[in-house]
Amino acid sequence: MISLCIIVFLCRHASFVEPFQSVPTWSPNLIYKYRGQYSYNREKSFFLSSVRKTSIEQTQKPRSRRSRSSRRRSSSLTKDLKHPDAVETWRIYGVDVDPDSLGCSSKKTRSNEKDKAHQDVSPERLYMTTPVLTSLLTRLRIKPNHLVDDSKDDQVELPPELIDTRVIRRSTDARRRKGSDPKYTYVVDVDITKGNARALKFVHQPGRMERVNFESDLKKRNEVDADGLDNRATLPKVLIIGAGPAGLFCALSLASSGFKPIVLERGQPVEARGKSIGALIHRRSIDPESNFCTWSDGKLTTRIGRNSEPVRYVLETLVNYGAPKRILVEGAPHLGTDNLVRLLRNMREDLKLKGGEIHFGCRASKFDIQDGVITSVEAENSDEKVNANAEKNVSFNQLDAVVLATGHSARDVYQELHASGVTLEAKGFAVGFRIEHPQRIINEIQYGKEWGRRVFTHRMSTDDANAQHFGKYDTDDKTAHSGNLPVPSYRLATNEAFDGESNRGAYSFCMCQIVPSSTEEGELCINGMSFSNRDSLWANSACVVTVSPDDPILDKYQSTHGQLAGLEFQRDMERKAWTLGGGNFTAPVQRLTDFVAGRVSSSVPSSSYRLGVKSAACHDIYPKPLYNALVNAITQHFEKQMPGFLTHEALIHGVETRTSSPLRVVRDPKSLEALGVHNLYPAGEGAGFAGGIVSAAVDGLAVAEVIKAKFLGEGKSSSQGTPFSVGFDY
Numbered sequence: 090m091i092s093l094c095i096i097v098f099l100c101r102h103a104s105f106v107e108p109f110q111s112v113p114t115w116s117p118n119l120i121y122k123y124r125g126q127y128s129y130n131r132e133k134s135f136f137l138s139s140v141r142k143t144s145i146e147q148t149q150k151p152r153s154r155r156s157r158s159s160r161r162r163s164s165s166l167t168k169d170l171k172h173p174d175a176v177e178t179w180r181i182y183g184v185d186v187d188p189d190s191l192g193c194s195s196k197k198t199r200s201n202e203k204d205k206a207h208q209d210v211s212p213e214r215l216y217m218t219t220p221v222l223t224s225l226l227t228r229l230r231i232k233p234n235h236l237v238d239d240s241k242d243d244q245v246e247l248p249p250e251l252i253d254t255r256v257i258r259r260s261t262d263a264r265r266r267k268g269s270d271p272k273y274t275y276v277v278d279v280d281i282t283k284g285n286a287r288a289l290k291f292v293h294q295p296g297r298m299e300r301v302n303f304e305s306d307l308k309k310r311n312e313v314d315a316d317g318l319d320n321r322a323t324l325p326k327v328l329i330i331g332a333g334p335a336g337l338f339c340a341l342s343l344a345s346s347g348f349k350p351i352v353l354e355r356g357q358p359v360e361a362r363g364k365s366i367g368a369l370i371h372r373r374s375i376d377p378e379s380n381f382c383t384w385s386d387g388k389l390t391t392r393i394g395r396n397s398e399p400v401r402y403v404l405e406t407l408v409n410y411g412a413p414k415r416i417l418v419e420g421a422p423h424l425g426t427d428n429l430v431r432l433l434r435n436m437r438e439d440l441k442l443k444g445g446e447i448h449f450g451c452r453a454s455k456f457d458i459q460d461g462v463i464t465s466v467e468a469e470n471s472d473e474k475v476n477a478n479a480e481k482n483v484s485f486n487q488l489d490a491v492v493l494a495t496g497h498s499a500r501d502v503y504q505e506l507h508a509s510g511v512t513l514e515a516k517g518f519a520v521g522f523r524i525e526h527p528q529r530i531i532n533e534i535q536y537g538k539e540w541g542r543r544v545f546t547h548r549m550s551t552d553d554a555n556a557q558h559f560g561k562y563d564t565d566d567k568t569a570h571s572g573n574l575p576v577p578s579y580r581l582a583t584n585e586a587f588d589g590e591s592n593r594g595a596y597s598f599c600m601c602q603i604v605p606s607s608t609e610e611g612e613l614c615i616n617g618m619s620f621s622n623r624d625s626l627w628a629n630s631a632c633v634v635t636v637s638p639d640d641p642i643l644d645k646y647q648s649t650h651g652q653l654a655g656l657e658f659q660r661d662m663e664r665k666a667w668t669l670g671g672g673n674f675t676a677p678v679q680r681l682t683d684f685v686a687g688r689v690s691s692s693v694p695s696s697s698y699r700l701g702v703k704s705a706a707c708h709d710i711y712p713k714p715l716y717n718a719l720v721n722a723i724t725q726h727f728e729k730q731m732p733g734f735l736t737h738e739a740l741i742h743g744v745e746t747r748t749s750s751p752l753r754v755v756r757d758p759k760s761l762e763a764l765g766v767h768n769l770y771p772a773g774e775g776a777g778f779a780g781g782i783v784s785a786a787v788d789g790l791a792v793a794e795v796i797k798a799k800f801l802g803e804g805k806s807s808s809q810g811t812p813f814s815v816g817f818d819y
Contacts, residue, residue, distance in 0.1 A: 177282075178301045179301065181278075182299075184224050185273070191220055217255065225279070232248070251281055251285075256277055257276045259273060259275050259276075261420070263535045270540060325800045328490070330453045330494060331352075331494035332437075332447060339792050340352050342789075343797065351485065353453055353466075354448065356379040359430050366381060381604045382606045389422040403786045407432065413428065421578065423623070425622070448468075451468050454469045458509050461765055463767070464486065465487070465488060466484070466485045467483070467485075468485065469481060490796050493506075493763075502775070504653070514638075514753050516751060518635075520746045521634055522632055522719075522742055523741070525603065525740045526738065528555070532555060535577035535579060535731075538562050540570060541555075542559035543574050545573055546576060546624035547622070580598065581632075582596035586718040587725075589713070593635050595633065597633075598748075600630040603676070603696070604617070605674050611664060612660060613667040614744060614747055627697040631745045632745075634722065642715065656751055658751075659747065666710060670702075675701045676742045685735065702740075754771035756778075
């Protein structure tokens with residue numbers, strides 16, 4: 090009885106309840122008040138059994154003791170910083186912008202770039218428009234100031250918290266989520282003081298918000314610095330075989346440091362190579378040394394880190410030599426075949442000015458390796474050079490380093506290396522076809538009925554076909570859009586393409602028009618090439634399935650060709666395609682629905698392949714496991730990822746076999762020299778260490794770094810740091 094009286098007394102006493110009523114303010118609009126209710130318990134005299142939360146609208150924010158202390162902590166956020174006014178850079182990901190808010194500015198950006206070509210306007214400024222800044226400020230939770238109309242002025246007004254902003258990358262997000270529309274996604278660099286970064290609660294979160302460290306000396310390492318070479322009686326003699334991305338970037342990097350590299354290129358200069366390609370298209374006459382296989386369309390997509398330092402350096406170097414500035418910003422940068430002539434000519438002339446040499450129409454034919462050291466290389470000049478009074482055979486002797494930077498179609502080089510005892514290893518590759526759709530169908534699949542009509546290429550035939558396609562859909566004026574979208578592409582992939590016994594990898598890549606990439610008659614291989622505008626009526630990509638080094642389908646080739654089994658398999662498939670097409674570089678084709686059903690098409694639609702197509706049994710070209718895997722990938726995976734992909738309007742072209750090198754020249758991971766052969770440096774795509782223009786260029790730079798470290802001495806190499814690595818593999 091006495092205990093019960095004590096409990097009643099305590100529950101009525103104000104001083105006991107008050108501590109539970111005094112609570113912090115959790116919201117600027119609400120005060121939360123707690124009332125404790127107590128109950129008797131046999132083990133304890135009392136305890137808090139439940140808490141009921143009630144909200145009362147705040148008419149005047151109280152100046153509580155806790156809120157004052159919070160303000161003191163907030164005002165002292167920057168006091169513990171040693172240098173609160175120091176400027177640092179943060180990279181902000183996921184800045185989304187509605188295309189309608191941009192209106193026609195996406196089209197205007199490219200025109201601005203042309204109009205201001207004579208001005209020093211960086212692409213980061215061209216893409217930083219008012220809608221982008223507004224989205225960025227919303228992302229950072231900063232109240233925007235009055236923004237300048239970007240239709241009249243390219244400058245936008247920044248809030249006082251920020252010092253500067255730059256667009257690093259822009260891409261299109263066309264993923265079809267429920268209730269979502271296509272959008273532009275930006276990556277923006279923000280310059281801000283440390284104090285403001287702390288006040289705005291910037292936290293390093295990889296992939297969302299990252300503090301960027303620009304304390305790099307990559308550019309300094311590639312500036313002219315020949316001090317280490319001046320004291321040498323003779324300069325190191327470096328021979329580079331191949332003038333592709335790996336060879337050119339390696340040569341330019343070495344020449345910038347005082348070396349005088351010699352570059353051998355089996356093809357003709359880019360200006361003259363157009364004649365060989367014209368002869369192939371119009372007269373069906375192929376030059377084995379100068380053809381589409383030695384002609385790139387300039388796609389700069391890469392899987393080694395789009396914003397990494399080496400990749401940014403490669404892109405900036407290309408811009409310095411004449412590439413469009415927009416490649417520094419676009420999510421899928423593309424040089425275009427039309428821009429390559431000027432770009433490669435400028436790179437070649439700069440190499441000569443720095444003391445380098447380049448020999449066109451000169452094919453490396455033999456490697457002299459003695460006691461594990463390569464000392465000389467024999468080469469053959471083309472008939473054109475011989476007719477111009479050049480010797481047929483030429484030797485390059487007393488070499489200090491040989492960089493092997495050939496492409497993946499230099500099959501004669503693989504055979505010569507194998508015969509010379511250089512260690513080669515088989516690696517995985519992929520083979521398949523090219524699948525071509527009308528561009529209007531891809532526009533609808535990727536963007537939908539509302540947005541697909543907003544794709545404009547400024548080519549009358551393509552835009553008219555798109556307008557006619559979407560004209561069959563009724564459009565409500567209320568849902569009409571004003572923003573423009575770029576020509577869409579796609580990337581499909583699966584690791585579960587069932588071949589009847591096991592799963593294989595299958596994927597698509599490289600969207601462009603179809604061209605022949607054969608290097609000799611009797612073999613048909615096709616590839617892709619497109620101009621920078623991407624205004625074709627068709628959209629096509631390679632659709633391939635993987636082949637592993639120990640794949641059972643290679644067994645019959647390994648018994649006679651050993652490590653070169655993958656190379657011979659590619660040739661065999663190309664001979665089958667040549668035969669099915671009827672020869673003369675005509676491509677065998679099949680409607681996609683007929684390919685899946687395993688029947689020859691009775692009729693075929695038009696194609697972007699200019700040398701002609703022929704309806705054929707493309708499903709019989711590859712071994713059954715590869716065909717099964719492709720069909721399974723298309724029907725069970727790709728069609729689900731892109732509904733509408735499997736259509737009778739899609740056309741399969743045969744064959745795409747040279748996706749990558751089937752061989753790798755084994756090299757030491759530290760010295761980058763070929764295993765067992767000193768002074769031989771395999772590099773790039775042909776050696777099996779890259780998979781495209783950018784990764785090949787980066788690998789060429791890596792090889793240049795180790796060569797410079799070797800010949801510039803210990804003092805120089807220690808100051809240059811560890812060479813970066815591509816780390817690319819299939």
